[in-house]
Structure formats: C-alpha cells, structure tokens
Amino acid sequence: MTQALFECRDLTKHFPIRSMFRETGRVHAVEEVNLSIPEGQTVGLVGESGCGKTTLARTILYLIEPTSGQVLFCGDDVGAYGRKRLRAFRRETAIVFQDPYSSLDPRMLIADVVGEPLAIHKVVYGEDRDSAVLELLERVGLKSEHLYRYPHEFSGGQRQRLAIARALAAEPRFVLLDEATSALDVSVQAKILNMLTQLKAEFQLTYLLISHDLNVVRHLSNEIAVMYLGQVVEYGTRDQVFSVPTHPYTRGLLAAAPSLDPDDRDRPREIALEGEVPSAVDPPSGCRFHPRCPNRKPECSEVRPELVDIGDGHLVACIPE
Amino acid sequence: METREGLLVVDKLKTQFFTYGGVVEALDEVSFEIRQGEIFGLVGESGCGKSVTASSILGLVAKPGRVISGRVLLDGEDLLTKTQRQMNRIRGSRIAMVFQDPTSSLNPLFRVGYQVAEPYIYHQHRRKREALVDATEILSKTGLPDAKEKARNYPHELSGGMRQRAMIAMSLTCEPDMLIADEPTTNLDVTIERQILDLVGDLQREFGTSVLWITHDMGVVAQLCDHVGVMYAGNIVEKADVRTLFREPMHPYTIRLLRAIPSAVTSEEHLEEIPGVVPRLVNPPTGCRFHPRCDQAMPVCSEVKPTELEIRPGHTVACHLFGGGGETA
Amino acid sequence: MSLRDNLPFGPRYRMLKKRLHPITKEWGLTFYVLRHSKLAVVGAIIVFSFIFIAIFGSLLAPYDPVATTIQERFQGPSASHPFGTDKMGRDVLSRMLAGAQHSIKAGAIVLAIAVPLGVILGGVAGLFGGWIDEVLMRITDIFLAFPSLVLAMSFSAALGPSLFNAMIALSIVWWPMYARLVRGQALAVRETSYVEAARSRGAGRWHIMFKHILPNCLSPILVTLTLDMGWVITAAAALSFLGFGAQPPMPEWGRMVSDGRVYMLRAWWVSVFPGIGIVLTVLGFNLLGDGIRDSLDPKLRRLTEVKWRRGKDSSSSTS
Numbered sequence: 001m002t003q004a005l006f007e008c009r010d011l012t013k014h015f016p017i018r019s020m021f022r023e024t025g026r027v028h029a030v031e032e033v034n035l036s037i038p039e040g041q042t043v044g045l046v047g048e049s050g051c052g053k054t055t056l057a058r059t060i061l062y063l064i065e066p067t068s069g070q071v072l073f074c075g076d077d078v079g080a081y082g083r084k085r086l087r088a089f090r091r092e093t094a095i096v097f098q099d100p101y102s103s104l105d106p107r108m109l110i111a112d113v114v115g116e117p118l119a120i121h122k123v124v125y126g127e128d129r130d131s132a133v134l135e136l137l138e139r140v141g142l143k144s145e146h147l148y149r150y151p152h153e154f155s156g157g158q159r160q161r162l163a164i165a166r167a168l169a170a171e172p173r174f175v176l177l178d179e180a181t182s183a184l185d186v187s188v189q190a191k192i193l194n195m196l197t198q199l200k201a202e203f204q205l206t207y208l209l210i211s212h213d214l215n216v217v218r219h220l221s222n223e224i225a226v227m228y229l230g231q232v233v234e235y236g237t238r239d240q241v242f243s244v245p246t247h248p249y250t251r252g253l254l255a256a257a258p259s260l261d262p263d264d265r266d267r268p269r270e271i272a273l274e275g276e277v278p279s280a281v282d283p284p285s286g287c288r289f290h291p292r293c294p295n296r297k298p299e300c301s302e303v304r305p306e307l308v309d310i311g312d313g314h315l316v317a318c319i320p321e
Numbered sequence: 322m323e324t325r326e327g328l329l330v331v332d333k334l335k336t337q338f339f340t341y342g343g344v345v346e347a348l349d350e351v352s353f354e355i356r357q358g359e360i361f362g363l364v365g366e367s368g369c370g371k372s373v374t375a376s377s378i379l380g381l382v383a384k385p386g387r388v389i390s391g392r393v394l395l396d397g398e399d400l401l402t403k404t405q406r407q408m409n410r411i412r413g414s415r416i417a418m419v420f421q422d423p424t425s426s427l428n429p430l431f432r433v434g435y436q437v438a439e440p441y442i443y444h445q446h447r448r449k450r451e452a453l454v455d456a457t458e459i460l461s462k463t464g465l466p467d468a469k470e471k472a473r474n475y476p477h478e479l480s481g482g483m484r485q486r487a488m489i490a491m492s493l494t495c496e497p498d499m500l501i502a503d504e505p506t507t508n509l510d511v512t513i514e515r516q517i518l519d520l521v522g523d524l525q526r527e528f529g530t531s532v533l534w535i536t537h538d539m540g541v542v543a544q545l546c547d548h549v550g551v552m553y554a555g556n557i558v559e560k561a562d563v564r565t566l567f568r569e570p571m572h573p574y575t576i577r578l579l580r581a582i583p584s585a586v587t588s589e590e591h592l593e594e595i596p597g598v599v600p601r602l603v604n605p606p607t608g609c610r611f612h613p614r615c616d617q618a619m620p621v622c623s624e625v626k627p628t629e630l631e632i633r634p635g636h637t638v639a640c641h642l643f644g645g646g647g648e649t650a
Numbered sequence: 651m652s653l654r655d656n657l658p659f660g661p662r663y664r665m666l667k668k669r670l671h672p673i674t675k676e677w678g679l680t681f682y683v684l685r686h687s688k689l690a691v692v693g694a695i696i697v698f699s700f701i702f703i704a705i706f707g708s709l710l711a712p713y714d715p716v717a718t719t720i721q722e723r724f725q726g727p728s729a730s731h732p733f734g735t736d737k738m739g740r741d742v743l744s745r746m747l748a749g750a751q752h753s754i755k756a757g758a759i760v761l762a763i764a765v766p767l768g769v770i771l772g773g774v775a776g777l778f779g780g781w782i783d784e785v786l787m788r789i790t791d792i793f794l795a796f797p798s799l800v801l802a803m804s805f806s807a808a809l810g811p812s813l814f815n816a817m818i819a820l821s822i823v824w825w826p827m828y829a830r831l832v833r834g835q836a837l838a839v840r841e842t843s844y845v846e847a848a849r850s851r852g853a854g855r856w857h858i859m860f861k862h863i864l865p866n867c868l869s870p871i872l873v874t875l876t877l878d879m880g881w882v883i884t885a886a887a888a889l890s891f892l893g894f895g896a897q898p899p900m901p902e903w904g905r906m907v908s909d910g911r912v913y914m915l916r917a918w919w920v921s922v923f924p925g926i927g928i929v930l931t932v933l934g935f936n937l938l939g940d941g942i943r944d945s946l947d948p949k950l951r952r953l954t955e956v957k958w959r960r961g962k963d964s965s966s967s968t969s
Contacts, residue, residue, distance in 0.1 A: 048510035048511065048512060048513075049510050061850060063846075063849065063850055086852075087852040089852075090850065090851050090852030091851065091852055093850070093851075094850065094851060095846070095847060095850045097843045097846070097847065099843060102842055102843045102844070103843035103844055103847055104844055105842075105844040105861075105862055105865075105866075106866075106948070107865045107866055108861075108865075109669065109672060109673075111669070113844075116847075116848055116851065116853070116861075117851045117852075119857075119861075120848070120851055120852050120853050120857060121851075121852065126662055126665065127661045127662050127664070127665040130665055147668075148668050148669055148671060148672050149672055150672060150676070152948070152952070155598065157598070163847075166847065170851070185366040185367050185537070185599075186366060186537070186539075186578060186581050186582055187366060187577075187578065187581050187594070187595045187599075188598075189581075190581035190582075190583075190592040190593065190594050190595070191594050193583065193592055194591055194592055194594060197590060197591070212510065212511065214511070215582060215583040215584050216583055218583065218584075219583035219592070220583075252512060253511065253512060255515075256511045256512045256514065256515035257511050257540065258514075258515070258518070258538065258540030258541045258543060258544040258545075259540060259543065259544065260539055260540055260543050260567060260579070260582065260584055261543060261567065262543045262544070262563045262564045262567050263564065264543070264544065265544050272512070272515050272516055272519060273512045273515075273516075274516075275466075276480055276482055276483075276513065277510070340953075341953045341954065341956050341957055342953070342956035342957075343956070
C-alpha cells in the first residue's frame with residue numbers, strides 16, 4: 001500500500017472580498033476537500049475555470065494558507081512546520097508553470113535560473129553548481145552551450161524544458177504541473193509529456209497534474225479528481241473515471257471534449273451541459289452543480305452530497321439513483 | 322481541379338513579411354476552396370500561417386507584411402484587387418470575422434447591444450433604434466440568456482462564453498456569405514466550447530453561411546468541419562473531407578501530428594514525437610519544407626517543392642511520396 | 651573554493667570567464683543600438699563634452715573667472731572674448747567653463763543622496779507590502795505634494811543660501827520619484843511566475859529582493875537617472891537664479907543668468923550664453939536618457955540583434 005505523500009483533510013480556502021476594510025463577501029474557492037496523493041503516482045486535477053484547482057494546488061503546497069482544514073505531508077501537519085522545516089518542505093516540492101515566457105527571470109543566465117533552487121538551499125556553490133546544472137540540462141535534452149545564455153534566446157518548448165530542469169534541481173519528491181503543456185504546440189507537447197513520464201520514473205517523483213486538457217490528463221495520470229466550484233465531485237483511477245464517469249458533471253465534461261473521431265458526431269451524444277459556472281462568491285445551495293444538472297432532484301438543492309465509494313475506491317459526490 | 326462552384330477560392334496565395342531579420346515567407350502559394358454552405362477547417366500548429374491566411378483574405382495583413390501574389394475569389398471577384406474602401410464595405414457584411422479573444426474585439430466603452438447593432442447601422446444604414454431591436458433578437462438566437470438585459474451590459478460584465486456569443490451575433494447580423502473564425506474557442510472552457518460549437522453548427526445550417534474555421538485543435542476540426550486543410554510552415558500539405566483525413570491521412574506530417582495527440586488510442590508510455598522543430602520562415606528549408614523532419618524523406622524532397630496532387634477525388638496531398646513533381650527539375 | 655581555484659586557469663576562473671561572455675554580449679548589443687540612434691549619439695556627445703568641461707574647465711579658461719577688470723566690462727562677443735564680458739569685466743566664456751563643475755557637482759550629489767534613499771524606501775515598501783507599504787507611500791505622497799522648488803527654497807532660506815544647502819534641499823524633494831519607481835517595479839516583479847517559482851522553492855524575502863527585484867529595477871533606474879540629471883541641473887540653476895543657491899562670485903550658470911538679467915537690453919550675452927548652456931545640457935541628458943531607454947527595450951533589442959549579428963558575420967572572415 002503506497003503511503004500518501006500528501007493528504008488533505010477538509011481543506012477549505014475562502015478569499016475575503018474587502019470594501020473599505022469591511023468584508024462584504026467571500027470567494028469560496030475550495031470547500032472541504034479531502035484528497036490524498038499517493039507517493040509515486042500522478043494525480044490529475046480536472047475542472048474548468050472557477051473550479052478551484054489552482055487554489056487547491058497552491059494551498060496543498062502551503063503557498064496559500066488554508067482557511068480551515070489540514071494538509072499532511074508524509075503524515076505531518078504542514079501547518080505546524082517551523083521555518084526550517086518549511087524550507088526543507090519547499091525543497092522537496094516544485095512547480096512547473098503554464099507560461100514558459102514568464103516563468104524564467106529574463107535578467108538571469110540559464111545557469112542561475114535553473115540553479116536557483118541549489119542556491120536557495122545552499123546545496124553546492126560556484127562551478128560545482130554550474131556542473132550540477134549542466135547535468136540537469138542534459139537530462140532534459142539541452143546542451144552545455146545553453147548554460148550561459150539568456151532565456152529570451154530559447155523557444156517555448158525549450159523554455160519549458162528549462163522550467164522542468166529547474167523544478168528537478170535540489171532533488172524534489174513532488175512536482176506540481178500547473179497546465180505545464182497547455183501553452184505548447186501538439187508536437188512539442190508530445191515531447192514534453194514523454195520527458196515527464198521518463199523523469200518521473202528516473203527520479204521517483206510524484207506528480208499533481210492540473211490541466212483542462214482531458215487527453216493530457218488521461219495520458220499522464222494514474223488517478224483523477226474532478227472538481228467543480230471548489231469541491232471534488234468525483235475521484236478514481238484513470239480507467240474508472242474515463243470509462244465509467246458517474247457524476248453528471250464528469251459525464252458532461254467528457255462528452256464536451258471534442259473527440260478525434262469524426263464519426264462521433266453522428267452517434268448519439270450526451271446532452272451538452274447548459275449554462276455557465278456560477279460565481280464562487282454566492283455558490284448554489286446543497287449540491288453546487290444542481291442548477292446545471294440534467295438529473296437534478298428536489299433534495300439536490302438542500303443537501304450537499306458526500307463523496308461515496310461506489311466500488312474499488314471510485315468516489316462520487318452525488319445522490320445515488 | 323479547380324471547380325468554380327467554390328464560394329471562396331484561394332489560389333496560390335503568397336504573403337511575405339519584410340522585417341529587420343529578413344523576409345519571412347509566411348504563405349507559400351496556399352490554395353484551397355470553400356463551397357457554399359460548408360465548414361472548412363484550416364488546422365496547424367503555431368507559426369504555420371493559418372492566421373496570416375485569414376488576414377490575407379480579408380486584406381488586413383499588418384505591416385511589414387504584404388500579399389505578394391495570388392488570387393482570392395469571393396463569388397468570382399478577386400478581393401486582392403479591391404481598394405481598402407471597397408474592402409471596408411465587404412468586411413462585416415459579406416465576410417464576417419470572429420477572433421480568439423473577445424475581450425479585445427469588443428470595445429469596453431460601448432454596450433454590447435450597440436456593438437452588435439453596429440453592422441446594421443454601418444452597412445445597412447438602419448436607424449439606431451431598429452438596429453438595437455434586431456441586435457437583441459440575434460443575440461438571443463445565439464443562446465444568450467436574458468438577451469435584452471445583457472444587451473445593455475458592457476463587455477466586462479459578461480463572461481468569456483457570453484462575449485463570444487456576442488461576437489458571433491455581431492458577425493451574423495448582415496447575413497454574410499462567409500464567416501472567418503480564428504481560434505474563437507481556444508480560450509474557453511470545454512463545456513462552453515461545446516455550446517459554441519453546437520451553436521455555430523446550428524446557425525450555419527440555418528443561415529447557410531460558409532465558414533472558414535481556423536484552429537490548432539484537431540478535435541474541434543473532427544467534430545465541426547466538413548473539409549479540412551492541414552497547414553505546415555506556410556503550405557497546405559493535405560486537404561480532404563474530414564472523415565477521410567482522420568481515417569486515412571496521407572501526408573507524413575498529418576500522420577505524425579495525429580499520432581502525437583494523446584488520446585484513448587495512444588500508448589500510455591510514449592507518444593510519437595516529430596523530431597526537430599518548426600523551421601524559421603526567414604530562410605525556409607528548400608524543396609518540401611517538412612523534409613528535415615520527415616522520416617521518409619527522399620533526395621528529391623530537399624530540391625523540389627512538391628505540388629498538390631489529387632490522389633483521390635477531394636483528397637489532395639503535397640508530397641513526393643505520391644509523385645508530386647514540381648516545376649523546377 | 652581555495653585560492654588555487656581563483657587563479658587563472660582554475661575551474662572557477664574558467665567558469666567566471668564563461669559567464670562574462672553573455673553579459674558582455676548584452677552590453678555590446680546595448681552599445682550597438684545606442685550607436686545607431688542619431689539622437690542618442692548627439693546626446694552622448696553633448697553630455698560627454700559637458701563632463702569634460704566640468705572636469706577641465708578651470709584649466710581651459712583663458713581668463714580668471716573671478717578677477718574683476720572694470721575697464722573691460724560689458725564688451726560684446728569678440729575674438730578675444732567669444733562670449734563677451736559681464737558687469738565686472740569677467741570673461742563670460744571663462745566663467746562658463748569654470749562654472750560647469752558646479753552644476754554637475756550639484757546634480758551628482760543630489761542624485762547620490764536621492765536615488766539610494768528612494769530605492770531603499772521604495773524597495774522596502776514594495777517587498778513587504780501591507781502596512782509598511784502604506785505608511786511609506788503616504789510619507790512619499792506628503793513629500794510629493796510639496797511644490798519642489800518652493801520647498802527647496804524654504805530649506806535654503808532656513809539653512810542659509812548656498813549651493814551646498816540648495817543641494818540638500820533638492821535631495822529631500824527628489825527621492826519620492828525613485829521610491830515610487832522602485833516600488834512599482836517591486837510590485838510588478840513580485841507577481842511574476844519566476845518569483846512565484848522561487849518562493850515555492852523556499853526563497854526568502856531577501857533572496858527575492860536582491861536576486862529578482864533589484865536586477866529588474868536597474869534599467870528603469872538608469873534611464874530615469876540619466877533623464878533626471880538634466881532636470882536636477884536645471885533645478886539647481888533655478889535655485890541659484892532665484893538667489894537661494896550659488897552665491898556670487900561663484901560662476902554657476904543659473905546664477906550667471908540671474909546676474910545678467912538687469913542688463914539684458916544692454917548686454918544680452920551675459921545671460922543668454924549661460925542660458926543656452928543650460929538648455930543644451932538638459933537637452934543632452936534627455937536625448938541620452940531616451941537613447942538608453944530605447945537601447946534597453948527588449949523588443950527593439952531583439953529586432954536590432956539580427957542586424958547586429960548580420961553585421962558581425964559579414965565582417966568576420968570565416969563563413
């Protein structure tokens with residue numbers, strides 16, 4: 001049984017909306033999320049804009065302080081970490097961002113950009129650091145002549161490789177891939193995805209993958225959590241979620257993603273989801289999805305459904321038929 | 322090969338950009354046609370020239386770019402020979418456009434209803450009051466809930482999906498013959514994208530408008546388009562009807578591209594990669610522009626540019642594997 | 651990390667050499683862009699001439715700038731006195747040559763005080779945010795609210811009119827602009843992905859400040875500094891003109907303009923030449939400052955880089 005690297009317990013994050021020093025409302029970004037990320041696995045976090053996946057990921061890494069709830073890293077409460085332990089935690093976790101053009105400091109040489117984690121944690125100095133960086137560059141398919149150049153001399157795909165090299169510096173155990181391939185062309189994306197798969201095995205990493213692209217999520221993830229308006233509505237292995245999507249939102253999401261088979265348009269399809277994601281400031285009562293749900297029942301607006309195990313660890317937050 | 326029944330016929334369109342760094346050969350004799358009432362998808366990765374194709378057709382190529390040669394026939398008339406004034410009359414009324422970012426296409430200072438009504442006022446010289454009424458009607462046709470209320474909103478008060486519906490409404494006001502859409506759903510959530518794609522399909526059937534849909538998303542192409550053109554580095558490398566293209570792609574680039582997309586059928590461990598990178602168009606590769614990355618390249622591929630050959634009715638490929646001999650020997 | 655590593659041919663030395671290369675390339679590009687802007691070159695020429703005069707002016711002056719020779723007073727521009735003489739018979743040109751140093755000293759001292767002060771306050775405000783930011787920015791606002799010249803005048807009047815006191819007074823009103831500039835940059839840089847990346851890996855505030863915020867501030871500070879130099883010189887001249895700065899017989903240009911005011915109709919050259927001097931100086935710094943700003947602009951650099959590389963390739967013999 002693989003130990004959970006991360007475990008979230010009733011993790012909640014609300015952002016206050018202030019007007020003239022008084023709180024006039026709250027953005028309910030993440031609401032009582034219970035999620036565990038097993039070591040060595042890739043957990044995919046899917047959902048559309050406003051679902052809270054970005055906030056959830058940042059809260060798990062304690063880059064944002066939760067409003068309530070706990071984040072456990074290898075069993076320890078991250079909220080109780082002292083400064084030193086927190087720094088060590090930051091060494092063990094890394095992020096790869098979506099936009100390769102803004103995630104590298106344009107004024108720094110590549111050697112310093114990629115070597116920054118080594119500098120922060122005082123791992124190695126001087127020319128030893130540059131040698132370490134060189135090794136990382138080679139792992140991501142770049143060369144020694146790239147070491148002393150500026151970021152603007154590189155293409156988007158190469159920059160993303162640099163971002164990944166930086167993430168791997170100082171030997172992290174966990175990498176958050178925040179839409180890491182969304183800004184890349186298909187052919188470049190394929191290379192990066194292959195590389196990520198390879199690196200995960202080589203370095204024994206754990207990934208949390210955020211993406212709106214279901215194909216990428218399916219390709220890379222072992223387990224998947226589907227989020228809607230701050231809550232996890234479905235969770236399971238990749239095969240469970242993609243082959244037997246149970247929550248109406250998951251079904252709508254999977255049906256909406258345009259398939260690569262032109263004949264699919266002639267086949268009967270799941271009804272398209274109507275409407276749009278409501279505001280997180282004033283979320284719907286009970287099950288937050290009920291206004292758009294094709295299967296809604298009267299009780300759906302009153303009671304918020306819990307995540308229920310429908311078999312083999314496949315969790316769904318919906319009132320059973 | 323060129324049937325004159327096409328509503329829009331693009332014939333050997335060549336566009337270049339004269340920059341500090343040299344001449345960027347953005348479009349290298351691009352040819353395709355769109356028939357009445359059909360949706361044509363132009364698909365390719367970034368830098369392949371699909372957006373430049375749209376701006377060339379519309380006469381909106383930004384400096385330092387220029388259309389060098391070719392013809393763009395709309396119902397027989399060559400748009401490239403028209404003056405800016407004439408094009409102003411055509412844009413918005415006979416050819417309409419929808420762009421990727423509705424936020425920057427809508428003026429933040431004016432109400433949405435007014436902006437949708439603008440084409441009525443400008444092209445059809447209607448009175449503001451009537452125009453607004455018709456604008457509201459067309460807005461509700463695009464599925465915008467409470468269209469009357471929303472018409473009085475400003476763009477920033479609407480969501481991305483709503484703004485895109487407003488853009489579509491605006492484009493359909495004068496019942497154009499042709500709609501050019503440049504990545505209109507790329508920034509939208511997938512469920513909203515589905516709604517917009519369904520909407521475009523419905524409206525297109527109702528109005529009979531021909532559509533040029535530009536995208537990098539093969540999935541959208543598969544679900545929306547009737548015919549497809551695949552672009553690479555300023556050339557159209559393959560053209561076919563949508564089912565044929567996905568079932569039996571012929572050009573090496575198309576094949577590799579489809580295999581690089583993660584999907585239910587790709588291997589879990591490894592996606593097929595296309596070696597190399599998209600070439601710079603300042604000094605593009607000689608002969609076939611894809612040859613440096615092609616695993617089936619032959620000596621002739623680096624010397625002679627392949628012409629488009631119709632290997633089956635309706636299916637053209639520009640590749641020497643299918644005998645696309647060029648003019649220069 | 652021993653001494654041996656720092657010797658030539660040691661590994662650290664090699665690394666430092668390799669790191670120097672791209673940095674010099676970037677500077678090379680900066681100079682290339684500057685060289686090719688006609689206005690920037692004009693500005694540079696003016697500025698360097700001015701600096702040259704400031705350093706060597708006293709030596710170059712043909713006549714004694716302070717000695718009075720009443721017989722020679724109010725002589726118009728001639729071969730022996732190209733800029734004429736003033737009411738005390740002093741050669742205007744000599745006075746200008748000797749006086750340039752005062753203007754530049756004034757500018758340099760004011761900026762040497764104002765810039766670090768402003769940068770530190772603005773940096774702290776931007777880095778820490780919260781109430782520290784609020785408090786510092788309100789203080790900045792207070793100083794900005796004062797009409798700078800009036801405040802400087804009152805300081806000068808309180809401390810006693812002299813060029814030195816004028817410089818102190820100007821420093822006090824000059825730092826807010828830099829504080830705002832650096833604070834704005836700090837806020838912008840704080841929001842970038844690369845700072846978020848550093849934070850997520852455990853970088854502390856000071857690491858962010860010195861490795862990310864300040865380096866990204868250097869360019870705007872340099873540009874503003876250059877442009878400002880001209881304005882500080884004008885302000886010092888203005889204070890002197892009004893009597894609150896340089897006192898006679900110091901040949902400071904602003905003072906000279908003021909002294910010659912009364913005699914404008916009779917001996918226009920006494921005021922006009924120093925006045926033109928001030929105008930040219932400010933113009934020079936403005937043009938140079940604009941040129942520097944353009945040469946540091948990433949878009950323009952990228953466009954010009956291609957031309958620069960082409961030029962270098964064609965001049966080298968290997969193909």
